[in-house]
Amino acid sequence: MSVRLLALGLALFAHALLVGATTPGVVTPGVSTPGVSEREIVLGSIQDLSGPGALLGTPVRDGMLLRFEEANAAGGVHGRTLRLVVEDTGYDPKRGVLATRKLIQRDQAFAFLANFGTPVVMATMPLILDAGRLHLFPFSPHESTYVPLHPLKFQLFAPYQDYMERATRHMVQSRGYKRTCLLYQDDDYGLEVMKGVEAGLVRIGQRLVERTSYKRGATELSSQIARLRAANCDFVVLATVVRETIVAMSEARKTGWVVDMLVTASGYSAQTHELGGVAVEGLFGVSVLPHPYAEGANPALAEWIVRYRARYGVDPNVWSAMGYSIADLFVQAANAAGRELTAAGFVSALEQLDPPRDFFGSPAYRFSATDHLGNRHGRLAQIRDGRWEILTDYLK
Amino acid sequence: MSGVRERVATGLEAGLGAGLAVVPFLALAVAVLGADYAFGQATLVLTYAIAGLGLVIIVGQAGQITLGHGALFALGAYVEALLAVRGVPPVLSIPAAVVVAALGGMLASLPARRLGGLYFGMSTLAFALIVEEGLVRWESLTRGGAGLAVPALAWGDFSARTPGAQLAVSAIALVLALLACRRWVSGRAGRAWRAVREDEVAAAEACGIDPAAAKLSAFVIGGGLAGLAGALYAHWIGFISPDQFGLMFSFELLMLVFIGGARRLSGALWGALVIVSLPQVIALLRDALPGEWTRSAGVEAMLFGAVIVAVVLLRPQGLARR
Numbered sequence: 012m013s014v015r016l017l018a019l020g021l022a023l024f025a026h027a028l029l030v031g032a033t034t035p036g037v038v039t040p041g042v043s044t045p046g047v048s049e050r051e052i053v054l055g056s057i058q059d060l061s062g063p064g065a066l067l068g069t070p071v072r073d074g075m076l077l078r079f080e081e082a083n084a085a086g087g088v089h090g091r092t093l094r095l096v097v098e099d100t101g102y103d104p105k106r107g108v109l110a111t112r113k114l115i116q117r118d119q120a121f122a123f124l125a126n127f128g129t130p131v132v133m134a135t136m137p138l139i140l141d142a143g144r145l146h147l148f149p150f151s152p153h154e155s156t157y158v159p160l161h162p163l164k165f166q167l168f169a170p171y172q173d174y175m176e177r178a179t180r181h182m183v184q185s186r187g188y189k190r191t192c193l194l195y196q197d198d199d200y201g202l203e204v205m206k207g208v209e210a211g212l213v214r215i216g217q218r219l220v221e222r223t224s225y226k227r228g229a230t231e232l233s234s235q236i237a238r239l240r241a242a243n244c245d246f247v248v249l250a251t252v253v254r255e256t257i258v259a260m261s262e263a264r265k266t267g268w269v270v271d272m273l274v275t276a277s278g279y280s281a282q283t284h285e286l287g288g289v290a291v292e293g294l295f296g297v298s299v300l301p302h303p304y305a306e307g308a309n310p311a312l313a314e315w316i317v318r319y320r321a322r323y324g325v326d327p328n329v330w331s332a333m334g335y336s337i338a339d340l341f342v343q344a345a346n347a348a349g350r351e352l353t354a355a356g357f358v359s360a361l362e363q364l365d366p367p368r369d370f371f372g373s374p375a376y377r378f379s380a381t382d383h384l385g386n387r388h389g390r391l392a393q394i395r396d397g398r399w400e401i402l403t404d405y406l407k
Numbered sequence: 408m409s410g411v412r413e414r415v416a417t418g419l420e421a422g423l424g425a426g427l428a429v430v431p432f433l434a435l436a437v438a439v440l441g442a443d444y445a446f447g448q449a450t451l452v453l454t455y456a457i458a459g460l461g462l463v464i465i466v467g468q469a470g471q472i473t474l475g476h477g478a479l480f481a482l483g484a485y486v487e488a489l490l491a492v493r494g495v496p497p498v499l500s501i502p503a504a505v506v507v508a509a510l511g512g513m514l515a516s517l518p519a520r521r522l523g524g525l526y527f528g529m530s531t532l533a534f535a536l537i538v539e540e541g542l543v544r545w546e547s548l549t550r551g552g553a554g555l556a557v558p559a560l561a562w563g564d565f566s567a568r569t570p571g572a573q574l575a576v577s578a579i580a581l582v583l584a585l586l587a588c589r590r591w592v593s594g595r596a597g598r599a600w601r602a603v604r605e606d607e608v609a610a611a612e613a614c615g616i617d618p619a620a621a622k623l624s625a626f627v628i629g630g631g632l633a634g635l636a637g638a639l640y641a642h643w644i645g646f647i648s649p650d651q652f653g654l655m656f657s658f659e660l661l662m663l664v665f666i667g668g669a670r671r672l673s674g675a676l677w678g679a680l681v682i683v684s685l686p687q688v689i690a691l692l693r694d695a696l697p698g699e700w701t702r703s704a705g706v707e708a709m710l711f712g713a714v715i716v717a718v719v720l721l722r723p724q725g726l727a728r729r
Contacts, residue, residue: 104651129648130554197543199553
């Protein structure tokens, strides 16, 4: 009997919810902007602090926090302090959805910054946009983060497809390679890179001679390297992250295969040469933001590195710089939007913003009313004497 | 036999008690957190509970080890997503997802005719790897690693876009699944499963039960339930990719059912409550706590692990244990 009673009760409950679901949401006129009060602006960020992307997520978060703390110490944005609420998803879209709802409803986040990972971003972005919140500069190569044009979504990072098309073309043309091959991670990241490499080669009348993939998290790539070597490649593009980059280079060197390799910005990290050592000497990479080395840094960068070390007790890396840049861009746009901060006002300010290139050596980020992708370009770098050396300006 | 029936009924009533106990929690959560956030959590709890019911049947009732439940869940999610993007209404697509996942369950159970215990568990692991690899490689259908965007669950004028509507759909599905499971568990199939679980040889020799058929039916039902949960999950998350359904996901579901209590239907609900909601509760507590250490990377994962260890130590038979 109790089963039937419970079923009846749940059915009535479900009916009430369904009726509620068909009733359009009520918008109260004159209500203030969510996340913006007299004293503060609340921002949300969905990061991977405990999953496969934790090596990236933690410095991104720390970089953003450092910039907001500095802005708050300088009086905030039009007198309002900035508060960043960070949620850890561990790269799990389910947790991402729950965290998004928390940030929207409980924390009332005005905007979401630097959300991390394609599955998480794809699951959470519709919720964020439906709630009328800004979705700014996610760490995802998916083109839906900036197209189709939506007033609330902006992307800062150059798509893999765009900059790898230019980088591949530049490398092949300037160095005369005839047999280009690809080693890629078999997910959206690897596929985006593949599209770019193929497009670049097609433009100069070549094609990929060989391609081979690996599963995310693979620690052994000997069969893939053997296959590429057997194809007699003279240039290998790597759609890998740090560990796989090192493994691929080490395996090639171990077997006596000397071949030029180019890794995407995902492998452009100080960890690549710190962990890879001699094996990764000569590796080419694409940089969308230079690594912040203390040695040879300009005065502003050197001062920032000192501040970062003092705050967190570790050296910053390129991901810290990205986090800082993202937060800095938000501060600039929020300042430009004026005291009466709304999502529409912020969007208008960001579309008209003309930020100078910063002390990191970042590209010139530009948005417009018809283009919400702030940068399409990367520059070439190479590991020389145990550090990345920038070889070119941004390739256009 | 009436004793068994009584124990099953009592277990089910405890499950219903657990279900009813969720209602005050939900009301409190709505009051404290806001409706959308609370309903969103509850939706995923109920959806995971449906998949958990399948594991209760396979693991708790039939006593089989499976490490591939996530793959059956994935089959349901992909069938539903592929049909939904082609405009097939949920009244057809969801049953199709259930059927395909049930067939997957049947396939996964075939090695049980020759293998037992951990060896069979390993074969389900292989099944999960094959399914994941298939989803990655069959790019023309699944879009491989690039993933699939899934539209909202909609039929006619009804569209489950709001958390409230999604919760209602999941609640209805869970009630139907619970009622069906109750019938199976307390009937002839349930008796056969428990007999196989307790002693496979004695079940065959003394009671005339076909162990292979019993295992097959458990996997077919368990797979169907996983498929149903996967179909709903695809809509609630809105984007699916093979890496969401890897081995870690299968382990998470297995953890769900052991924490909740593998031998009771209510265990699925308790386990889902812990697996889905506990990280969120920890996140809320973290916000309330002062000090820098609460913002450290991985602190939530560490606390989650600590709570799971405590639950396993204090309630080794699961939270639903009487």
